[in-house]
Amino acid sequence: MIEDIQTAIPLGFLLSFMIGPVFFVLLETSATKGFRAGVSFDVGVIIADIVFLVIAYFSSFQLLENLSNQPGLFVFGGMILLVYGIVIFIKKASKKDNVKASTGTYLNLIIKGFLLNFINIGVLAFWLGLIVIVGPSLDNSPNRIIVFFSTVIIVYFATDLIKILLAKQLKKYLTQERIVLIKKGLGIVLIVCGIVLITKGFLPKEKFNIKEGIERISE
Structure with missing residues (x-):
């Protein structure tokens, strides 16, 4: 178990x-809305990852193969990211973008984090591939798999907390003009990610092998 935890720690960090x-x-989110808002958003992201892990665990390698044969899923997720990026890019920033979030906003941020992670079918493909690769080295033991991936998620979340704290320090330097620039930059990033995901959906099957991609990451 100790060895499994030691192996999982660097993976969660990466x-x-x-x-x-x-x-x-x-x-x-952390820079413009503060620590609690950043944590709320990240909680939604983590919940989506846990849902994906549960799906991956109770699935099989066949699901991984079927996923690579469903390019429409990648196109769908990419279109959502693309539209979301365009909306953020053209939307004008308001003074509300740099104020403390309310309780209702925290719930919205959790949902936002969940949905933004959940629409990216590539995340599910990643967890599926990782379980396919790591499972045999853990003797496919349910207890060892739970310990390994729980450690990955915990380290992942703990590292995110550090990122949120660092990003929060930038809040006092944020003027309205800088917030506009940050949001436009974020919009561009989401647009690019959406285009990449859509492109994956149109790649020939032999050009897009999920299992091989996961193996290269794990090497």
Whole structure:
């Protein structure tokens, strides 16, 4: 068990720094709305990851293969990210963007974090591939798998808390003009991520092998 935990710790740390839409939205939310808002958003992200892990655990390698044969899922998720990015880019920032979030806003941020992570079908593919690869090394033991992935999620979340704290320090430097620039930059990032996801959906099957991609990451 100790060895499983030691192996999971660096993986959880690295996952926290995987560049994607969630990474940038988390930093933007923390910087403009504060620590609690950032944590709320991240809780939603973590819940989506846990849901994906549960789905992955009770699925099989066949689901991983079927996923790669459903390009429409990637196109759908990419379109949502693309539209969301465009809305953020063209939306004018208001003074409310730099005020303390309310209790209702925290719930909205949890939902936002969940949905933003959940629409990215590539995240499900990642967890599926990781379980397929890591499972045999854990003897496919349910207890060892739970310990391993629980450690990954905990380290992932703990690292995110550090990122949120660091991003919060930028809040006092945020003027209205800088908030506008940050949101436009975030919009561009989401647009690019959406285009990449849509492109994946149109790639030939032999050009998009999820299992091989996961194996390269784990090496």
